[in-house]
Amino acid sequence: KSWEDIQIKTFSNWVNTQLKIKGYTPIQDITQDFGTGEKLIQLLEIIGNESLGRYNKNPKLRLQKIENVNTALAFIKRRDVALTNIGAEDIVDTNAKLALGLCWSLILRFVVSEISEEGLTAKEGLLLWCQRRTTPYAQDFQIKDFTFSWQDGLTFCGLIHRHRPDLIDY
Numbered sequence: 001k002s003w004e005d006i007q008i009k010t011f012s013n014w015v016n017t018q019l020k021i022k023g024y025t026p027i028q029d030i031t032q033d034f035g036t037g038e039k040l041i042q043l044l045e046i047i048g049n050e051s052l053g054r055y056n057k058n059p060k061l062r063l064q065k066i067e068n069v070n071t072a073l074a075f076i077k078r079r080d081v082a083l084t085n086i087g088a089e090d091i092v093d094t095n096a097k098l099a100l101g102l103c104w105s106l107i108l109r110f111v112v113s114e115i116s117e118e119g120l121t122a123k124e125g126l127l128l129w130c131q132r133r134t135t136p137y138a139q140d141f142q143i144k145d146f147t148f149s150w151q152d153g154l155t156f157c158g159l160i161h162r163h164r165p166d167l168i169d170y
Contacts, residue, residue: 011103031096037068047110
């Protein structure tokens with residue numbers, strides 16, 4: 001599998017975890033399913049804790065899909081999420097790289113930035129979370145940063161094993 005396929009599957013799973021909160025039907029592929037704007041709006045209403053108002057349910061026409069995605073993008077911009085070179089047409093036309101970038105921006109803004117521990121930045125908070133989750137493996141490695149601490153693969157394997165011990169024989 002390519003890196004793109006792996007990211008699509010990973011982000012689609014994350015979106016499904018969020019959609020499940022309100023009982024919405026799951027998506028198969030973030031790049032395809034965000035194309036109508038409907039699932040993107042549902043996701044934003046969940047992670048943003050706010051209704052986005054009326055939108056086209058089951059849009060058939062390209063214009064309806066673009067309107068939906070524009071509604072979502074306007075909400076995202078109001079929440080101070082930086083969207084560089086991502087337009088409604090890109091999402092409707094299922095541009096995989098831009099859809100993945102959009103999803104990653106949402107994760108950073110609505111999940112990672114919500115991590116606050118004694119006034120730490122989101123990045124520092126994420127580092128602290130990684131350190132806490134891998135405490136049982138402290139004799140094998142120490143997480144000090146997001147570069148050198150991950151180079152030999154032990155840290156990554158330890159984090160996976162902590163959450164899914166059935167996947168890695170650590």
